[in-house]
Amino acid sequence: MKFLAVCGFGVGSSMVLKMSIEKACKERGIDCEVENTDISSAKGTDAAAIFTSHELGEELKDSVNCPVFPIKRYMDKEEVGQAVDQFQENGGK
């Protein structure tokens, strides 16, 4: 299963978000691969779910087929954990 962590450039914030998602998944025993990328590359990448900011999420959600979870604080492991929980509760949809 692949998750995407997305920010404007795919280098700084999304890398931090990727670390937060990896940590949350590890704590929950979820086997996944997390890739960080910029918003334009994200539009053409297949993933089980995308995690990004509210603003970029609005821009992304019409051009991707997977669920998009808006995250306010990329380094907040509780907020990121709740989004991962929601992904699981929705049956991975």
Added chain:
Amino acid sequence: MLIDVLPKEHMQQVEHIETWEAAIEFASKPLLEAGYIENVYVKNMIASVNQNGPYIVLMDYFALPHAKAGEGVNQLAMSLLKVNQPVDLKGNPVNIFIVLAAIDADSHMQSLREISRILADEDNYQRFISGDLEQIYQVLQS
């Protein structure tokens, strides 16, 4: 080591700064003076917040301004600005700005990993947000 990329000479503290744009400009000064970044990188960081939103606020009171890797960046580096009175960044109060100047997609990963690890600890986070430069420096070495 994080401190190699973000040495004490790159850290500044001020009481008050009017806007988040001015804070990013001020925080960038040590990197501009050392020739690690160009003015265009500072402009790009500010433009990114206006274009993409305030997601650089990674935790409450802590922001990581950055822009496209390698564009106006000559060397991987970071600088830090502590503002005693929180600065409003599009609805988010911020006390600490760490400018990230990345040269490529991943050479800064270790430094970001260290920051993430350090700030995941609540005591570290509190000292990081509320401390003076000496305390912040110590936290970042922990």
